[in-house]
Amino acid sequence: MQLITPLQSRSGRFTRHGRHAMLALGCALVLSLFVSSFWQATASLKALGELQLQAERTGRLDSLLIQLVDAENGVRGYLLGRDRNYLEPYLNSLATIEYTLEDVRHDVEIVRDNQEALAQLTGLITLKLRILSGEVARARGGPDAPRGATGTAGRRYMDSIRKTLAEMKSRTVAHGQRSFDASIAHVERTRWVVATLSAGALVLLTALFVVLRRQIALREQIADLLQQENEQLERLVRARTVELSDLASYLTNTREAEQARLARELHDELGALLTAAKMDAAWVVRKLEPAALAPHRERFERLLKTLDSGIALKRRIIDDLRPPLLQDLGLVAALRTLGEDFAKSSGVRVTLELPDTDLELPPESSLALFRIAQEALTNIRRHAQAHNVKLGLQLAPERMILRVEDDGVGFDASRTPQRQHGLAGMRHRVQMFFGEFAIDSRPGAGTRIRATLPLAAVVQGPAAAATDQ
Incomplete structure (x- = not known):
C-alpha cells in the first residue's frame, strides 16, 4: 500500500489551485481579447465610415458646382441659339440645386468651419441664379433683348462660388483626414493590445497543454492500473463462478441421486412392508368366521383402505422423487x-x-x-x-x-x-x-x-x- 505524505497532499492541492487560477486567467484573457478585437473592428469600421462620409460630402460639393455649371451652360446655349432644348439642363439644375444645398447645410453641422462659407455660398448661388433667371426672361422678351448671362457680374459670382466651394472642400477633406488619422491611431493601439493579449493567451495555452499532457499521462497510468485490477477481478469472478456452478451442478446431481436412492428404498422396503401388511390383513379377514368378523368388518375395511392410501401415497412420492414413466x-x-x-x-x-x-x-x-x-x-x-x-x-x-x-x-x-x-x-x-x-x-x-x-x-x-x- 502506498501512503500519501502531507507534502504530496499539499502539492496536489497547490496543483489543483494552480490549474484553477490558470483557467480563470485564460478566461480573462480570452474575454479581453474578444473585447479588444471587437473594439478594433469597431474602430476600423468607424474609419471606413469616415472615409465614406468624407467622399460623400466632397461629392456633394462637386455636384453642386457641376449643377451650377450645367445651369450656366444651358442658359448660354439658349441665349446663343434661342433653342428651348438648351433650357432643360437649366431647369433640371434649378430643381436639384436646392436639394443639394440642403444636404451641404447638414454636412456643415458636422464640419463647423464651413458655416461662414456656407452663408456666403448661399448668397452667391442666389445671386447667380437670379442673374440666370433674368437672362432667360430677357431672352424670352424678343430676339433683340440684351444678353448678359456671360457678363462680368456672372463670371465674378461664378468664380467666387468656385473659390468658396474649393475652400469648403479643403476644410471638409482636412476634417475627414483628422478623423481618419484618429481612427487609425486607435486601431494601431488596439492592434498592440490584441497582440499582447494573443501572446499571453498563447503562453497560457502552452502551459495548459503541458498540464493536460501530464494529466493524460496520469490518467493513462490509472487506466492501466484499473484495467489490470479489472482483469484480475474478472479472473477471480470467473473462477468463483465456475466453482459455484460446479458446486451447484454437484449438489443438483447429488440431490437427484439421493432422490433416486430414496425412491428405490421406498419402492423396495416401504412398498414391500405395505404390501405385506395388506396381504396379512386380507388373510385375517378370510380366516375369521363371519360371526366373529361381523363386529370388526368396518374396522378391517378401514384398515385396508388406509393401506391402499399408504400404497398410493408411496407411489406418488416415488413419482415425485424419480418419475418411473421417465425411465x-x-x-x-x-x-x-x-x-x-x-x-x-x-x-x-x-x-x-x-x-x-x-x-x-x-x-x-x-x-x-x-x-x-x-x-x-x-x-x-x-x-x-x-x-x-x-x-x-x-x-x-x-x-x-x-x-x-x-x-x-x-x-x-x-x-x-x-x-x-x-x-x-x-x-x-x-x-x-x-x-x-x-x-x-x-x-x-x-x-x-x-x-x-x-x-x-x-x-x-x-x-x-x-x-x-
Whole structure:
C-alpha cells in the first residue's frame, strides 16, 4: 500500500489551485481579447465610415458646382441659339440645386468651419441664379433683348462660388483626414493590445497543454492500473463462478441421486412392508368366521383402505422423487402425464404441444427438461392463478426448446425476488447444458418460460458439450 505524505497532499492541492487560477486567467484573457478585437473592428469600421462620409460630402460639393455649371451652360446655349432644348439642363439644375444645398447645410453641422462659407455660398448661388433667371426672361422678351448671362457680374459670382466651394472642400477633406488619422491611431493601439493579449493567451495555452499532457499521462497510468485490477477481478469472478456452478451442478446431481436412492428404498422396503401388511390383513379377514368378523368388518375395511392410501401415497412420492414413466416410456410420455395430472389436480386447462413419438435422450437431459417443466407447473399452481396453460416441446435444428406458458397474474420479470429458488434452479439446469433460459412476464399479462438447449448437449450430455466448447 502506498501512503500519501502531507507534502504530496499539499502539492496536489497547490496543483489543483494552480490549474484553477490558470483557467480563470485564460478566461480573462480570452474575454479581453474578444473585447479588444471587437473594439478594433469597431474602430476600423468607424474609419471606413469616415472615409465614406468624407467622399460623400466632397461629392456633394462637386455636384453642386457641376449643377451650377450645367445651369450656366444651358442658359448660354439658349441665349446663343434661342433653342428651348438648351433650357432643360437649366431647369433640371434649378430643381436639384436646392436639394443639394440642403444636404451641404447638414454636412456643415458636422464640419463647423464651413458655416461662414456656407452663408456666403448661399448668397452667391442666389445671386447667380437670379442673374440666370433674368437672362432667360430677357431672352424670352424678343430676339433683340440684351444678353448678359456671360457678363462680368456672372463670371465674378461664378468664380467666387468656385473659390468658396474649393475652400469648403479643403476644410471638409482636412476634417475627414483628422478623423481618419484618429481612427487609425486607435486601431494601431488596439492592434498592440490584441497582440499582447494573443501572446499571453498563447503562453497560457502552452502551459495548459503541458498540464493536460501530464494529466493524460496520469490518467493513462490509472487506466492501466484499473484495467489490470479489472482483469484480475474478472479472473477471480470467473473462477468463483465456475466453482459455484460446479458446486451447484454437484449438489443438483447429488440431490437427484439421493432422490433416486430414496425412491428405490421406498419402492423396495416401504412398498414391500405395505404390501405385506395388506396381504396379512386380507388373510385375517378370510380366516375369521363371519360371526366373529361381523363386529370388526368396518374396522378391517378401514384398515385396508388406509393401506391402499399408504400404497398410493408411496407411489406418488416415488413419482415425485424419480418419475418411473421417465425411465420406462421416455420424456414425451412423462411430460404428457405431467400435464394431464396437473390439469386433473388443479382444474386448469392444459394444452400439450408435444412430439408424436418419443425422443431418445440420455437420462440426464430427460430429467433436466422434466424438472424444468415440473417446477414451472408448480409455480403456476402456487402463484399464477391461471386458467389456461400451454406445455410444449419442440425439436428445432441444432436445439431443443421447452415452453411453458400461462395466462395468470404474471409479475415484473425485471424485478424478480432474490429468493426465487425455483427460477434459479431452472436457470441453472439450463446452464448445465450451456443453453439459454428466458422469462417473459408482466403484471396481468401472464408468464412465458422458454428453455433452449443445444441439441449436442442434450444428446451427448453436459460433459461432452463442455469438452466441445
